[in-house]
Amino acid sequence: MRTVLYKANTRGHANHGWLDTHHTFSFANYYDPDRINFGALRVVNDDIVEGGKGFGTHPHDNMEIVSIPLKGGLKHGDSMGNGGIIHEGEVQVMSAGTGVLHSEFNAYHDKPVNFFQIWVFPNKNDVKPRYEQKKMDFPEHRNKLSEIVTPTPTDHSLWIHQNAWFNIGMFDKNVSIDYALKDKGNGVFVMVIEGKFNVSGTELDKRDAIGIWETDSINLKALSDDAQILLIEVPMEF
Incomplete structure (x- = not known):
């Protein structure tokens, strides 16, 4: 990693x-x-x-x-x-x-x-x-990641011309989830919108971000209530 x-x-x-x-x-x-x-x-x-x-x-x-x-x-x-x-x-x-x-x-x-x-x-x-x-459902869905942008159209997301996935999640304190990357050649950019998170061992505050690549998955753990995070998975070579 x-x-x-x-x-x-x-x-x-x-x-x-x-x-x-x-x-x-x-x-x-x-x-x-x-x-x-x-x-x-x-x-x-x-x-x-x-x-x-x-x-x-x-x-x-x-x-x-x-x-x-x-x-x-x-x-x-x-x-x-x-x-x-x-x-x-x-x-x-x-x-x-x-x-x-x-x-x-x-x-x-x-x-x-x-x-x-x-x-x-x-x-x-x-x-x-x-x-x-498009109006998204992520404001109503807590403790999960919601896909908002994908490489192909879906019922719940928008799409762009790139092998990329955007996710937003709102979490309660101490909730922990794993995110599995879709492609081994991709990396994931993670930004804290609100609150605090531990992202695969690195603590991030509001608007801090981290880029992670050469890994199959990452772990997200909310360190505060009403914590919100943005994940953008993109190809590292394009």
Whole structure:
């Protein structure tokens, strides 16, 4: 088993007034040659956007983009004609493919929105752009991992063009589970959303993360009540 630790207080940080953002991997003005990506996982941004503010229309191509609101509502619009609001408990995916324009704004003027914006390198370039959002069941299901993104469509998850699986779980204190990796060539990136966890022997606090590879499985143990965790399994070679 090999590991790499990403402590919350070592992330890149920028505060633009309307946007307070933390970057686990190199992004925008934050650059660390040792933190470019974890396998196919390229970006994990923890964004807080003030009421009524947001990212104006901008382009993307050949990237799988996953947005997970943690608090508040995120208003989306794109050049494919999609538009709407995603809230906590919902997940959004966008395959940028040959190219797409989109915007993201705080849907409300009286409270901030906090969301994860996650980019994954695709396993196919120049695909037709696509967009999808879905209400998930993970807020109601405790002490288990809920798949939210998979490589192929399912009734309970969204999908992206990559051999990747996203899971979210909410746990009570001292609950312990194992996660078995789907592919021996994959690694798993684990970030604590809330609370504390022990992840295969490493204790992590809120927003700490660890990357683990060259293993068949990992163990997760909640060290606090109402602990929430995000797992992203991705190919290490792609």
